[in-house]
Amino acid sequence: MHRYQQPQAPSRRPGRLPVAVKREAAEAKSTRLRVFTEAEKDEIGIATLLGEYTELGMNHGRPTFQKVENAGSEVNVFVYYWDTRDGPEFSGWWFGDKVGGTQVWSRAMDSGKAPPRKGWRVPWDGDEQQGLLLVEVMDTTAAMAQPVSASNGPRHASLLKQEPDPDQRVMAERVKLAMERIVAAEAEVEQAITSTKETLSGEELDESSLLETDSILRTQLDNVQSEQKHLAKELAEGRAAGGTQTSLGDLARLAPRVRQLAVSVGSQLTHVQAALTKVRQQAMLAKQKASAAEVAAEREQKDAASLQAILPEAMDIVTAAEDAVETVAILAAAVSVDETDTSETHKAKAIQDIEKCASKAQGDLLEAKKLVNGHMAACKKYAPEAQKVAIQEFAALEKRLNEAAKRLTPLKRFRQEHEQKAAARKALMEISQKLSSAELEIEKAHIMTSTDSQMEQDDITSTAQLLGPAEEDLKNAKLLIAKRLNATSKDDLEELHQRVADASAKLTTIRQVLARQEEALAVERALSEVHEKIEQAEEAYLATSEAEMPFLKGLEVLPIQEGMQAVAQCEAACERCEGALDVARKFLNKVETESKTKWSKEGQKHLAAELKKCRDRGEETHQKLRIFKKETRQRKAKAMLQEVSEKVAEAENQSQALAEVVKVLSAELDKVTVEALKLAIDQSIAAEKEAVRTYNAAREVMSAKQKEVKDPPLLMELTKLQKKLASAHQEMVKSRQIAKGGEQLIKDKKVVLEEERKVGLMETLVEKAEKMMPAEDQDVKKEELIQIDSAIKSANAAVHASQRSLDKHLAGDTSAKACLSKLVSRVKEAATKMEKIKKTTKTQREKASAEVIVKAAEQHVEAVEAALQKVAEAELPFLKGIEVIPLSEASSAIAECEQAAKQVQEALERAKSLIATKTIEAKKFAEVASKPCLERLALQVERINAAAAKLSQFRKDTESHKRTSQMHEAAEMLKKAEEEVEKTIEAGAPLDTEDLSITPEAATEVCAKLGHLEKAANKTVTEALVFLAERRKDVKGTPKEVELEKMQAQLIKIKAKLQTAKKNASQQEQRFVARKLAAEAAQRGEEVEEELKKVQAAAEPLQQSSGFLVQSNVQRLAAVVQELKAKDELKQAGKDMTLGAFRAFVARLAEEHNSEDSVFSEAEVEAMFHHLDADNSGDLSESEFQGIFAEQFACVQPISMTESFSITDGKSVAKLEVGSVVEALGMPQFDEHQKLTRLHCRLADDMKEGWVTMKGNQGKVFLDRLSPHNTSLKAFERMRQASCKVVGKALGYLNSTRKTLADCDRGPLVEARTKMDELRAKVVASQQKLDEIKKKVEEAAKEYSKREAAERQARSNARTRRLLDSISKEIDEKCENLRQEAVATPSSILRDGEQMSAKLADEMAAVRKFIEEHEAPKSAEGCATQIKQLLASAVSKLDALGKLNAQHMKVARSSALKVGQAALRKAQQAMRTEALRRELGVEALFDEMAGEGEVARSAMQRRLESLELSLSSEQVALLLDTIMESSSEDAVISRWRFLRNFQQFYECQKNIALTTDFVISNCKPKRSLNASEVVEVLEGPQRDEKLGIERIRGRAMRDNLEGWVSISGNQGTAFLKERPKPFVVCLIDLPLEKDFLSSGEPPIRLLKADEVLEHLEGPRSDTSEALMRARCKALSDDATGWITLTSQQQVTAEKGHQKFFSCKNGVAITDGPNIKACKVFRKLEAGEVIRLLEGPEVDKDSGVTRIKAACLKDGLEGWVTTLGNAGTLYAEEQTQYYTVLCEAPLQKAKHSTSETVRALRRDEAIEVLEGPVEFTPEITERLKARAVNDGAMGWVTATTKRLKRWYPTYMCKQSTVLQDTLATKSANLVRRVEEGEVLEVLDGPKEDAEAGLLRVRAKARKDQAIGWITLRGNQGTLFLAQWTARDEQLAKQPKEQKEKEQKEEKEEKKVATSKV
Secondary structure (H helix, E strand, C coil), rough: CCCCCCCCCEEEECCCCCCCCCHHHHCCCEEEEEECCCCCCCCCCCCHCCEEEEEEEEEEEEEEEEEEECCCCCCCEEEEEHHHHHHHHCCCEECCCCCCCCEEEEEEEECCCCCCCCCCCCCCCCEEEECCCCCEEEEEECCCCCCCCCCCCHHHEEEECCCCCCCCCHHHHHHHHHHHHHHHHHHHHHHHHHHHHHHCCEEEEEEEHHHHHHHHHHHHHHHHHHHHHHHHHHHHHHHHHHCCCCCCCCHHHHHHHHHHHHHHHHHHHHHHHHHHHHHHHHHHHHHHHHHHHHHHHHHHHHHHHHHHHHHHHHHHHHHHHHHHHHHHHHHCCCCCCCCCCCHHHHHHHCCCCCCCCHHHHHHHHHHHHHHHHHHHHHCCCCCCCHHHHHHHHHHHHHHHHHHHHHHHHHHHHHHHHHHHHHHHHHHHHHHHHHHHHHHHHHHHHHHHHCCCCCCCHHHHHHHHHHHHHHHHHHHHHHHHHHHHCCCCCHHHHCCCCCCCHHHHHHHHHHHHHHHHHHHHHHHHHHHHHHHHHHHHHHHHHHHHHHHHHHHCCCCCCCHHHHHHHHHHHHHHHHHHHHHHHHHHHHHHHHHHHHHHCCCEEEHHHHHHHHHHHHHHHHHHHHHHHHHHHHHHHHHHHHHHHHHHHHHHHHHHHHHHHHHHHHHHHCHHHHCCHHHHHHHHHHHHHHHHHHHHHHHHHHHHHHHHHHHCCHHHHHHHHHHHHHHHHHHHHHHHHHHHHHCCCHHHHHHHHCCCCCCCHHHHHCCCCHHHHHHHHHEEECCCCCCHEEEEHHHHHHHHHHHHHHHHHHHHHHHHHCCCHHHHHHHHHHHHHHHHHHHHHHHHCHHHHHHHHHHHHHHHHHHHHHHHHHHHHHHHHCCHHCCCCCCCCHHHHHHHHHHHHHHHHHHHHHHHHHHHHHHHHHHHHCCCCCHHHHHHHHHHHHHHHHHHHHHHHHHHHHHHHHHHHHHHHHHHHHHHHHHHHEEEEEHHHHHHHHHHHCCCCCCHHHHHHHHHHHHHHHHHHHHHHHHHHHHHHHHHHHHHCCHHHHHHHHHHHHHHHHHHHHHHHHHHHHHHHHHHHHHHHHHHHHHHHHHHHHHHHHHHHHHHHCCCCHHHHHHHHHHHHHHHHHHHHHCCCCCCCCCEEEEHHHHHHHHHHHHHHCHHHHHHCCCHHHHHHHHHHCCCCCCCCHHHHHHHCCCEEEEEECEEEEECCCCCCEEEEEECCCCEEEECCCCCCCCCCEEEEEEEEEEEECCCCEEEECCCCCEEEEECCCCHHHHHHHHHHHHHHHHHHHHHHHHHHHHHHHCCCCCCCCCCCHHHHHHHHHHHHHEEEEHHHHHHHHHHHHHHHHHHHHHHHHHHHHHHHHHHHHHCCCHHHHHHHHHHHHHCCCCCCCHHHHHHHHHEEEEEEEHHHHHHHHHHHHCCCCCCCCCCHHHHHHHHHHHHHHHHHHHHHHHHHHHHHHHHHHHHHHHHHHHHHHHHHHHHHCCCCHHHHHHHHCCEEEEEEHHHHHHHHHHHCCCCCCHHHHHHHHHHHCCCCCCCHHHHHHHHHHEEEEECCCCCCCECCHHHCCCCCCEEEEECCEEEEEEEEEEEECEEEEEEEEEEECCCEEEEEECCCCCCCEEEEEECCCCCEEECCCEEEEECCCCCCCCCEEEECCCCCEEEEEEEEECCEEEEEEEEEEEECCCCEEEECCCCCCEEEECCCEEEEEEEECCEEEEECCCCCCCEEEEECCCCCEEEEEEEEEECCCCEEEEEEEEECCCCCEEEECCCCCCEEEEEEECCEEEECCCCEECCCCCCCCCCCECCCCCCEEEEEEEEECCCCCCEEEEEEEECCCEEEEEECCCCCCECCCCCCCEEECCEEECCCCCCCCCCCEECCCCEEEEEEEEEEEECCCCEEEEEEEECCCCEEEEEEEECCCCCCEEEEEHHHHHHHHHHHHHHHHHHHHHHHHHHHHHEEEEE
C-alpha cells in the first residue's frame, strides 16, 4: 500500500470513552460499516480494506470504525474523520493503520456525519475509480445477508433496512447511559483543566510537558465533541422512534452541559498553544545566538591568518616605491632652474633624465597603490577585529604612498616652465604684430573720412571693409593680452593696453563719421523713391482722359457693347490711379515712421519738409480722381437700361412659345394618341429650359442694374421692365404646371388601352361559353360537359378580374374616368350573360364532377391493395416452415417487411386524405349527383379499412419474426465471445510457465499479441452484454426473458474467465519488464562509473600546480631565448649542459635580456632542468634542450598556412580559423624581406605541417602562446561537461522509470523499483563526486593563479632589490634626514590617540566593574565608613580621568580638523591659480578629472599632489577626508561638492568699487558693487602691504563683470563677507529656459519642486516686450490655463492652421473609407473633436460623406462619416480652434511667469476661452542656473514664491528610510531615520528616474550613517525640510527668545523686497 509521511497531522490517539461507561457505550453502539467493491479485478490490492467495521469511538466530532479482525490478519484497519485543523488538504474520511497515523490507504474528501458511499481515492492521492471501493452504513440489529468478502463481491449480498424500535424502556435506558457518560466526561475534563493550570503556573516551562498537556486537552476536546454529536444523534433517533416528551427533554437538557465542557477545554488549549509557541521561540533564539558566535570566532581566526600572509608583500612594494621617489629627488637636487650659464643641451638632458626617472617612480607608485587598494578592498570583507587591524596597517602604507606621491609631484615641471617663458616672449611679438597691422588699417580709414563733403557709397563701403580686419586684430590682441596676463611683465602689458585703447578710440570716431555719411545717403534715397511714387500716381490719372474719349464724341447714347466697354475702361483707369495713390501714401507714411527711430534729428527735419510737398501733390491728384469717378458712374447707369430691355423682351417671347407647346396636353384623352402626348412633353421640356434661362438672365441683369443705378428716372424705367418680366414669369409657371401633368396623362392613356384589351378578351371568352351551351332537351356527353364547365370557369374568372381592375383604377384620382366608365358598362353586361349560362348548366356539370371524384378514389384504393401484395411477398421467407433461418437472411427479410409496411401505410394515408376531401366536396352537389357519388365513396372506405387490418396483423407477425432473429443473434454473439476468450487464454499460455528462458523479444511479441486479443475479446463481451440488456427490455414479462437471463449469466462467467487470464498474464509480463529495466539501468550505471574515472584522471594533474608552474617557466625561458636569437644577441649554449651549465646559461640570459621575464630563482632553474631532462641522465642533450620550443599556439586572427618559409613562393596548405591550435616544430624565424615572424608548426586537428605568420609587419598578432595550465583546464572542463551529460541522461532515465513504477505496490516491478532506487543513489553520488572534483580543480586553479602571481611579484621584487642595492649610502642618509624633518603626521597621531583612548576606556570600565563587585558594607560603623570613602574617591578619580581623556581627544580631533581646513585653503588657492594659469575655470578642472560625472579619490589625490601645496601625505589625506566626508578609497566627489569646496564666494556688505587693477593708486573703477551682491573669487586674496588691506580679483555674478575689490578697509571696515557657493531650491514646478529673454520658445525642460540649482549668473532685470496671451483649454485632456499666442520672436499658436470637426451625433471611427468593408475602431461621442487628415470624400455606393481624421482624445486615426445618405449631420467643421505650432507651457495664471500646468505639444489643438489679450510682463529678476540633478543650464525667473536660498542640511519631518543606492527599487536599507533627525547633504538632490522621486545622499548627524533618502513622496508626503543656520540657533535658544526672534523675523519679511 502507498505510504505517506504526514508532518502537519501528527499521530493522535483515537478518541477515548470514559472508563466507567466504556463497556455500556460499546454495547449500545449499533452502527457498522460494510466495505466492498464492484470492480471485476483488483489490480491495486484493496482486499485489505474489504469487510465489516464496527464503531469504536469519536474523533474530531465524527465516529471512528475498526475492521473486524479476520483469522491470520496482522494489519489493523481504521476508518476515521480528520477536520481542517491541519489544512484543507488533510481534511476528510481516511482508511489507515491507526487514527491520525502516517500510513493511509484511501481518502474521501467529504465532511458528512458518516463515511460516504463513494468518492474514495485509492491510493489516497490518486484519482477516483468508479465502483472500486464502496462503503455502506448498516445497523447490527437489522437482518443482514452473509457478509461480503473480497472473493465473492457485492452481487451476492443484500441489505435490509432497520425498523425503528418503539419500546419506551429502551429509550429510558438510553437517557440513563447518556447521563452517566456526561458525568464521567465532566470529571475527566475537570481533572485535565486542573493539570493544565498547574503546568502553566510553573516557573520554567519545557516543550515536552506542554506537548503532553496539549495532547491530553485535544483528546478531551475530541471526546466532548464526540459525545455532543452522539447526544444529538440519540435525540434524533428518539424523536424518530416516538419517544416520550419526558425522555426527550432529559436528553435535550444534557446538551448545554456538553457545550460548556467544549468551551472550557478549548480555552485551556489556546493558553497551552500560546505558551508552547513562546517556549519554541526562546529555544530558537538561543540556538541562533550560539551559532552566530561560533561562526564569528572562526571568521576572525581565518581573516587574521590571511592578513599575516599578504601584509609583508605589501610593505616591501611600498618601500620600493618610496625608494624610487627618493632617487628622483636626488637627481632633481643637482639641477637648478635659475642657472643662466648652463647650456640648453645640458638642461634638456638633465630634465629628460628627471622625467624618465619620475615616470618610472610614478609607475611604481601606481602599482603599489593598486596593490594596497586591492588589499584594502579585500579587507572590508574581514571580520570586525581583523578588519580593524588590516585597515590600520594598509592605511599607514597608503599614507606613505601618498607622501611619496606628494614629493614626486613638484619634480615634473622643469620642461613646462621653460616652455612657458619662451611662449610668453613669442606671444608678445605676436600681439605687437597684430596691433601694428590694426593701427595701419585704422589710419587709412581715418584719412578717407577726413572730408566735409558727402562721401559716395563705394567710398563708405571700402572704408568699412578696412575697419573689419582692424577690429578683428584688436580683438585678437586683447584676447592674447588677457591670456598672457601672468606670463609677461607689467610694463609691457601697460604699453600694449595703451596702444589698444588709442586704436579703439580712433576706430570709434571713424565709425561715427561713416554712420553720418550713410544716413545722408539713405535720406536722399528715400526722398527719391517718394517722388517716384507720386509721379506714378499722376501719370495714372492722365490715363483716365484717354479712357473717357468715346463719351466725348457728341453721341448721347452709345451702342450697348461699345458703351459698356468704355465704362469698363474708365473704371479700370480709376482703379489703377487709386492704387498708385495708395502705394505712394503708404510708402510716404512708412518713410516718415522709420525716420523717427532710424535717423538723427537733422535728417528727420530735412526729410519732413520734402515729404509735406509730396503729400500735397498726392491730395490734389486724389480730388481730381473723385470727380472723374462720379461721371463714370452716371454713364454706366445709362448704358445699363438698354441691356435690361433686350433681356426682358427675350424672356416674354420664350414664355409665349412654351404656352403654345403645352396646348396639346390640355386636349381629351380619346382624341389624342400616346405618341402625340410624348412629343408634346419633349417639346415642352426644351421650351421650358429656354424660358427659364432667358428669365433668369433677365432677372440677373435686372438685379445687377437695380444695385448699380441710383438716379430716380432710371429706377422708374427699371420698375416697368420688372413688371413685364413678372407677367412673363406667371405665364411660364402656368405652362409648367400643365407640362408636369403630361406624364400622368400618358400613364392614364396606357391604362385605358390596357383595360380595353382585357375587356375585349373577356367578351371573347363569354361568347365562347355561349356558343358551347346545349339546347334544353339535348343530351350531352360527359367529355363535353367537362369542356363546358372549364369554359364557364374561365369566362367567369375573366369577368371578375375585369371588374376588380376597373374598380381599382376608378377609386384613384385619374383623368381617364370617362373612358373607364364606358368599359364598366361592358363588363356588367358580360357578367349578366355569365349568370344566365351558369344557371342553365348546373345539374349537368355536378354529375360530371361526381364521376371524376369517384374515379380518383378508386385509383388510390387500388394503389393500397397493390402495396399489400408486396407485403405478402416480403413475408414469404418466414412462411416456408423453417422456424430458424440464417441470421443474415432473417435480417434482410425483416428489413424488407418493414419497408413494405411503411409503403402500405403511406398509400393508406394518401387514400384516406383524398376520400375525406372529395366527400366534403360531393356533399355540396345536388342530391341527384351527390347521393350516388357518396355511396360509391363509402365502398372505397370499406376497402381501405380492410387493408388497414391486414397491415396491422402483418406488423405483429414481423415483430415476432424480429424477436426470434434477435434471440438467434444473441446466441451467436455469446458463442463468438466464448471463442475469442479461449483464443486469449491460449495466447497467454507461454507466459504462464515459471521458466524465464524466453527471450525479451519473444516475450514482447507474446505480450503484444495477448494485448490485441484481450482488447478484441473485451470489446466482443461488452457488445454482447449491451445487446442482451437491450433485448431483456424488449422481452420483459415473456418466457424468453428467462432464456436471456441464462445467456447473461453465461456471458458473465466468460468475462470473469477473461479477467483471470488477463491478471495471470499481467504478472508474468511484469517479470519480463522488471528484468529488462534492471539490465538497462545497470548498463547506465557502468557508463557513469567509466565517465567518473576519466574525469578523475583528467583532474589529477590540475590539482598539482607545481608541474604547470615549471611548464610556464619553461615557456617564459623559450620566449626569452627566441627574442635574443632574433636580435642575434644569444651566445651558444653548447651541445650538452649539466645543471651548473644550465644555471650559468639562464643567468647569462638575465644579464643580456634585462627584464623581469628573464629572472629565475634557483629553485625554478633546477625544476626546469629536471623537467627538460627527459631521460634523467643528469645533463641536457641538444634534442632535450630543443624541447623548450615544443609549444602550442592558438590562432587569434584568421591566417593561411603555407608550404615554405617564403610567403611569395609557398602555396597555401590550410586556412587557420580563430581558435585553431598548432604545435611548434622549431623556433620562430624572422623574414628580413617581408619583415614578418614565421613559425614552422603542425595543426593539432589534422596534423598538417607548414609555415604560419606569427606577427605581421604592422605589429598585428596572428598566433598567441597557449598556457599549459589553461589548455589542460579547458580540456578538463570539456571532459567534465561531457560526463555531466552522461550522468544527467542516466539520472533522467532512472527518474522517468521510477516515476513510471511509482504506482506499483507489489510484484516484480516493486523489486525493480528498489534496484532503481539503489542505482539512482549511486548515480547521484557520482554526480556529487563530479561537483567535488570541479570544486577541487577550481580551488587548485585559484591556488595556481596565486602562486603564479607570487612568483611574478617575487621576480619583480628581486629585480627592484638589485636596483636598490646600487643606491649609495649617502642617499640613504639624506632620505633619513628628510624623513626626520618632515611635517608632523597628524593623521597617525589622531589614529594612535584614538587607539589609546579606546584602551583607556576599556581599562576604566574594568575598574568600575571591580568597584561595583566590591560594594561597601551597609553598616555605618568602624571601617565601613572608610571603605565607602575610599570607593567614592576611586569613582571620582575615574570620572576625572574620563573627562580628561575626552578633552584630549576633542583637542586632537579639533587639531586634525584645523590641519585639514588649512590644507583645504592652500588647495583652494592653488587650484584657482592653476585654473588662472591655464586660462580655465574651476569647473573645467573638474571635467578633466571626472570620469563618469564624479571624481575618484585617487584622481583627486593625484591632482592635489601635482600642485605645489607643500603638504605631507597625511595632510593630503586629511584634506581628502574633509572634502569627501569619507576616508574610504572608493569615495568619490560630485560636481557640486567639488565646486562648494574649491570655488570661493563673497557677499558684499557695503557698497564698494570694482576696479581694474590690484594697485588701488593705478586702477580705475568699473562699477560699484551693491550690498548683497555675490562675487566669485578668481584670484587671491592678496595683501597690499603698503595699505595693509586684502584684495581679490573676482567676478560679479549679476553681470559677469571682472575686477579687483577690497575685502576690508585699512580701518577694519568689512566690505565683503565670505559665504558658501550660492544654490537655490525650486518651490514649485517651473520652466528652465534657453535664453535670458522669455521668447516663448519651448523650455529646455520643466524643473520639479525641490530641485536644487547652482547659481551661475544674475539676477538681472527682464524687461520683455508685450505678448498676446489667452486662456484656453487643451482638447486632448481638457487641461485649462494661459498660453502665449504670439510674441516678438515667434507665433506659438495660430487659428486655421488645421481643420477640425466636432461630432454632433454619435458615430463610429473605422479603418478604411469603404463603409461596407471597413472595421470599426470605436464610437465617437457627441461633442468629441477630431482633426482633419484627408477628405471630405463622397462614397458613391452609399452616398455618405467621409473624412480621414485623428482623434484629439487618444490620437486614434481613421475614417469618420460627416454627412449621412439621408441628410443626417454627424460632424461639423469648427473654425474657432487654434493649433500649437511649437512646444509651449500651459500656465495657471495670466502672468507669463506663473506656474506651469503642463507642456503643450506641437500640433496640439486648443480652444480659446478668454482673450486673446495683450499682456506686458512685469519687470522680473532672472538668473542663470545649472540643475544639480542632470547639469541642464538655463534661465529661470526668480521670485520668493518660485525660488529660495538652499542650505545643504535637512531635518526629517516624517520617519523614513536611509538606503545605499539612488535607485529605490534595488536599494538596501542602511537604517531608519526618525522624525527630528538632522542630515547633512553629500550629493544631490538627484532623480530616481524609475520612481520619479528626488533623493539626496546625506550623512546623519546622529551616528554619521551615510545613504540616499527621499525628499518628498510621490503622493506629496514631505519627508525632509530645509534646516538653516537660523533654525540651528533657534533650536539652541530658550523658548521665550525663540518666539521673540520669530516675531521680529516675520515683521522683517513683510517689508523686505523679493530676492533669492
